[in-house]
Amino acid sequence: MASLDISTPRRVAVHRYWPGLRKAIGLALLAALAFGFIIPILWMTVMSFQAGEKMFQLRTEWIPSVWHFENYPNALSRAAFAQYFLNSGIVSLSVMVGNVVFCTLAGYGLAKFRFPGSGLVLLLILSTLMLPLEVTLVPTFLVIHKFGWINTYQGIVSPLLIDAFGVFLMRQSMIAIPKDYIEAARIDGAGELRILLQIIVPQCWPALSVLAIFAFRDSWDQYLWPLTVVSNDALRTFPLGLVQFGEDYGNPPTEQMAIAVLATIPVFLLFAILQRWINRGFGLSGLK
């Protein structure tokens, strides 16, 4: 806070005081807004330590009188959650890597190369945004079945491997890179892949980070597709387990919250790691 300079006349002193106070009030309001926004997340975390009976009481107990840490190991043991989380991890990491690799390749091809039909190709790729899995569920399932990939990791991962949005994202971030670098490198004899890896990619970390976090989150969230393509308990991903958890007799709802908290941690962690670049990737570097 600015210190009050006693030597200056009163009117000026008030002027100096005023913006600080305004900012403090503004920050308090914003903080309250942010806090209010995440109350559900906090509630979920608090509830995950409560006994099952506390869930449907008329007055919620926001600070548990008894902390039931055993909710977590109990919840995990009721179904093969270790396996489910492992499966989700494998699927999400594969989808993230697949997106990073192929969207970068395709984005680069569309951003920096002028082959005949590149406009049409861009259009074709963008138009797959109107063909989400919800629309193509049945035939996609039949395609996976033809490949013999029902109940396999590749079966779950394949339709999610590349997202048109990611291609678009990478393209946009690469368009801004001046052509001179690339031409110079070509003249120096660098191969196309080397150019991509050593010149283009390092300049695209922000966009890559955004792509990575969204690709991870979207595949981490997948429910409908694994539900359709998996009938073997060993391959279930955690969303299937979490929903089924709530439908089984005798599972306290607070333990379901415990699993939900565990499921939230990896995404938040990834965000924390990539945060610096994500901010830049969104174009928020100018934000205070």
Added chain:
Amino acid sequence: MAELASIGSYERGKGTGAAPSARPFWRIGYHTRVNLWGFAFVLPTLIFFAVFKYGPMLWAIALSFTSYDMVSAPQFVGLENYRTLLGDPIFRDTLVNTFVYIAGSTILLTASGLGLALAINTGIPGARHCMMVMFLTNLMPIIAVCLVWRLLLHPFGVVNQILQHFGFGRIDWLTDSATAMPAIIMVTVWRFAPYFMVVFLAALLALPDDYYEAAELDGAGPFRRFFHITLPLLMPTIFFVVVVSALLCARIFLMPFLITGGGPGNATRVLSMLIYETGFSYLKMGEAAAISVVLFAIMLVFTSLQMGLFSRSERIYV
């Protein structure tokens, strides 16, 4: 790779100003090769989309003209599925619900995204941290979101408890057909507004300062500045947000599915749910494919808008 290197060495020392007609043959080849690389980079993605997007969609369109229960072979029935859908009150209700949901969510998402962005972009230190905290709701696993909100919206739940303090009576959010769809829209906004807040923030930060300085010098107040400078400059972004959120909402499945199961009655049933139920509960794959085509048509409209937007604007917002 080796040939490129040798060609490159030929180029050393030569300028780029040679006229096309004077270019030696292998230089034309160089450009073609480079462009071929470009095509090669795009090829895997194209193949992928052909197999997993275009192929299935064409198959779905074909299926929509058949009656197919997955056990025996499909039988051609022409437009029968579409006729059935037109006469089915549940399909009509679902279609209306989907449009209501898209409209309500899109308007609220755009307004709240912009509102939040304006609130953050006030130069208050620490605002960025508040923004990041809010962004967490966009990252939370959607299953957790649905389960948590279903419990929060219980007649005994936290939302009602808070509202009680303000004098509201009991509201049966998820079981009263008047409040069920608004409740789903509310959860949607909670989940996605932070993302659009970030989009708007990026756009706001990119706005040139000159206009604002000129306006301040001319004595324009904050409201006039907003309506006459900010809003017009943000139009492309607003349009982008509207289209993207409409696309997002058209395909929504999990939120109505897990929170209300489509109820009460049909109040929150949306098209994607109907596709899943018709296909996998009733084994009417042909009819499910027909509904998919309808959903596809809706998304086609929004995507065309979006593509028109992308090709026009220079500055693309993530």
Added chain:
Amino acid sequence: MTKARNWNPTRRDVVRGIGATGLGAAATASFAPRAFAQTKKPVNLSFWTFDNPQQRPWVNKRIKLFMQQNPNVKVDFQWFPFGDLGKKLSVGFATGTAPDGFVSQDWFMPVWLDKGLLAPLDVKKLGYTSYDTFVADYAKAFVDGATKDGKVYGYPMWFYGYCNYLNTKQFKEVGLDPAKDWPQNWEQLGEVAKRLTVKDGDKFTRQGFKFAMHAAQWTMIQFNPILIGAGGKWFDDAGKCIVNNEAGVRAMTIRASIAQKYGAEDPADSIATNPIPGLDFLKERCSMFFCHPLPISLVKAENPAMAEQNYFRPVQYPGFVTGKGISTTYGFNLVINAKVSDEKKETLHDLYKFMMSDLVDAWRDAAPFTFAKKTGWADNPEVQKFPYVNEIIKAKDEGVFLPRSLVFNELADAMHRGVQKIMLTKADIKTTLDEVAAEADRAAAAYKKA
């Protein structure tokens, strides 16, 4: 070798397993020698069932035991949520990934049979001397669901009737005697429920009675006996849905009366609280509930006091005529996929025969879920000493079945939506039932065209 990858043993499972091995050895020793011992070629089977905390582990246990005794047989055991099993099976059949053997819910049998997806069973291999002895071992209704054109397609397994479960402690609290004052007709149900209700402002801290509102199948099961008891029917002889006729309206009015006339139920709470409505009864948030037989282990897990002091008991459904209540009976058949090889068929027959050979063991693990079979278990003293077991058996024997319709799913969903409209949005009963009937008819017509 025979370890199933997806089995995470709890202490309970391990103890049961040890006990079962001993009991199983003793039990099987008394039966006729296994008929298939000739072939020792390795056989790989897949078997699917639905998830239930008592039944599924027992089925798994028997299969494991079978694998131990027949080391050349490997069974891949999978289970799914109750509501999902039918869907998974349909998709499996469509894509050729259906299991070799599975447990079919009784009301799905018409669909599988209509599409020719089940293999006929050889009752001799199951341990019966002839078709007639097989039929004699069951009441007619069970057989009807499992046979077609004189051939047997399903081996009826667990079948049970719904009972009205009472919280006797709460009865006594309000001055009622559960043995004498249990509701024998619908008016009495309403009155008793009203007395048992406890409210806090506009919220119910205890509902006198509760209908399940969370799943279409429960809606059907709980409404079925009301409809039949009122003299109504789901379909007439021509196949048209007549749930909207006068009897149907009367039945639905009765169902709605508990909440709307007597103020003893909170339908909104029923849905929103979700998981299993039976849980609300076990947590003492409602005093009466129509439910399938409740295992002691479940009660113990949810409400140890209730289990120890035994203050819950099943009684018969209330009726339109006092004392003449009927229940819904439903259950599950063991079936075989039509497309499996003869060798697998033989092995599956042996497996099923083995599974059903010690029903008393099943009773120990999964009481009080009852069986369709007349012989082999009901007279056993262990069974007889289960509290109120005769009420439970009576409900099963006298109950009415769910409509075995080709469009059961569509009908169930339509009824479920209709009940939601009536109970939650106070829609007009006749109009809503008209809509339900229209939907069912549309689905049936579409099915015929296919």
